[in-house]
Amino acid sequence: MAEHAEPRRRGGVPRAIEGEHTVRRATAAAAIGNVAEWYDFGLYSYLAGAVLTRVFFPDAGPWAAVYALGAFAAAFLVRPLGGLFFGPLGDRIGRTKVLSVTVLLMAVATVLLGLVPSHGAIGAAAPILVLVMRMLQGFSAGGEYTGALTMIAEYAPDRRRGFFGSWLEFGTLTGYTLGAGISAALIALLPDEDLLTWGWRLPFMLALPLGIVGIYLRLRLEDTPAFRQLMERSPALATMPLRRALQILWVRYRRALAVAGGLVVAWNITNYVLTNYIPVYLTTTLGEYGETGTEKATSTALQVVVMVAMLLVVTSLGRLSDRVGRRPVLLAGSLALVVGGLPAVWLLRQGLLGQLGGLALIGACLVCFAAVAPSTLPALFPTLVRYGGLALTFNVAVSLFAGTAPTVIAAATTATGNLDWPGYYLVAAGVIGVVSVVFLTESAGRPLPGAAPLSSSADLPPPALSDDGVPLEPPRDPPD
Template sequence: MRTVVDENGGGAPSERVLRRVAGAALSASTLEWYDFYIYGTAAALVFNTVFFPDVSPVLGTLAAFATFGVGFLFRPVGGIVFGHFGDRMGRKKLLVVAMVMMGVATTLIGLLPTYGTIGAAAPILLVLLRCVQGLAIGGQYGGAMLLVTENAPPHKRGFYGSFAQMGPSLAVILSNVVFLVLIAALPAEAFAAWGWRIPFLLSVVVIGLGLYVQLKLEDTPDFRELQEKAPAAGGPTPARTRSPLVEALRTHPLQILQSGGMIMVIQVYYYILIVFMVSYVGTLGVARSTILTIVLISSAATVLTIPLFAALSDRIGRKRVLIPSAVATLLSAFPFFWLMETATVPGMLAGALIAGIVLGGLYGPMAAFFTEMFSTGVRYSGASVGYQLGAVVGGGFAPLIAASLLAWSGTINAVAAFVAIAAVLTLVSIATTKEHYRPASVAAADPAREGA
């Protein structure tokens, strides 16, 4: 085992248990994000006509994207609420609650009457259920991430943490496969009338998985150690009398802002790719099945690169992977849009693969880095709030902002500039964040060095 200087270290379970935890985190993350993402795909494909039929196609699309963004407004709220109780009650329990909330809300969307049936009440109920989805996904990330990173030994934390990170990209693949099968199997009229409901109704599986996690997995060693330090009968320790969120804001304010900035371009780039571009290239004459397939392939590239870059960060350090990846993301912004605008399969595929690879390089080491940025008692709160703040600022309204920039400027270059600005913010955030993990090679070369 490598020698690691790590303030957040601790005993790790057996490899067998760790593999089970990693599989559960991957499954939970994938299915939760599947529920969250099918909304975006449906918003790009049918929600403008199903829930906003009385406005122009452009306004209907903007309204559908706006409801997509509403869920992101509630993600920080979910991060705050679930972070507080996750630091008090445990990672596993709150992950299960988030999964059940998501499964119920998404299933109800699949049962929701349309505008033609109940009028304005339909989009209102849609927005309310989207808010519940936002709360659930806001709490899910911290639970799934910490469940696996706090179980992993420090020198494998990057690799095992990547299992929680792969979930969103696997969810895009899963959701796009479901929609592609439905589009191929159903006439356009049937898909618009009732076929779009099927992906939402399938989310009942999330509830079952939540029960499995509750019954089969224990909480993390780090959290159990924190509980053991509390007095046996005298209530919480003085350090835990404050709300974990208040304590995180007091002790780690800069880290919360930095973690939000670190994922900024991931959110902007990714949601423009999987939501906005699905709608935009359709206006260029590209078939829905074609663009969904290209997004699926891009997500597969991200899934493959996430564990590779995460494992590399275990060997050379987090920032030595993240900074070059952020630079590559910045350099790829304009070429990505130029290639997608060719509306040819080779051009769009090349652009989507570029995006998928650079995003994998950025996203892979993030779970380990976030875990190492915060102390155990406030880790769920700090990591969740920072991540979700970056998500609401960067990702939630990225499709709406992109569509508005395109309508205002008439050129896709304005959207590319939006991504480039986000990439600069991410690069600055990573560069100014202290490195807490030191692999043996770095420690041997420079024992006095504390950060990168």
């Protein structure tokens, strides 16, 4: 059971106190589950250009990369359906139960994807089965990420929400890095024939044990303080119809929906350009147009270097946002995209050092969003509709604009021969980010809407003691 104290009052305002151990355990459960989720989801990205185009689209010629990325984008078509299903369900029955289901579904879909026979074995049925598995992954992802950031935000103390929220993206980056590292090792160590026949399947099989760990950690948690408070006040909300929840969101929180959608678009276009399109750009596209590309193993190694660098700074940026606010960090990332989006892509065509510099520039922009958005987005909605509002907004924005970006960029580059399309997308993402930050209300250090002010036991000052160590007064509330 979670260790939590009864709310105390200060100046007539109820204050919830959550045990520091419980806060850290909740953060670990969300972050480690996220490792499993995005390791599974990211594997396809890193193996698409090097392996999966040849396994499932061997006769597609120059359009093979477009078809492979199209299967990646198909997962995003069903993400809004996953958000529509899991989000409101999490607002009714709780965060932890729903999040256990999403991790299980992702693990099963990933293992099954690794078992799909090749095009040479079953013909056109192979890419169709890949498409089905990707859509199952997308349905799971529609409820996973927004549920995880809701859970961390609702457990984290108000004054340290940025720091704890950044650990969610630490988990995401770890999952991507793990997927990239294993993919790079397989590509470097296995002969081409072994890689194409059975080697590429091995990392997909690891999804099951990772998923089991995530489920175990999440089922051990009690639900969040904010959700418990809501159910204590209004238990009838557990049966609130979906139509009513959507009506509340549209009538009362349209501005929040728009701001959240803009931040998600800017953040995730940058994310999917870096993690999904750039590997194909470096290994396949540049070579087709007579530019200096790179080998598959080298491309993946460069990605790993950049992601490890992001891992080293993401939690520090989250902690910084607790001191200076969310808006300055988000604005810095957005402006960097506007100014540096095209130069970053130009660097990718300048040999190995240029490629590392271009990837590092995109990664620096991305980490500004990754560190701060997990604590910013939940503060836009009240507890009553937080999970559902985030799930719908996040997944619609990602599906329409961000998840499709690699496919659109690949198609536009193939159709026009213009290698600057990734840069155009990054600049547009930066502009959207700047506009969103202008309309964003600062939330650092403030309680979540619909919840009592929340502190952890680590924030409490120690009680005064007598000479023989006996407390002279009860512990005080932390200072505002």
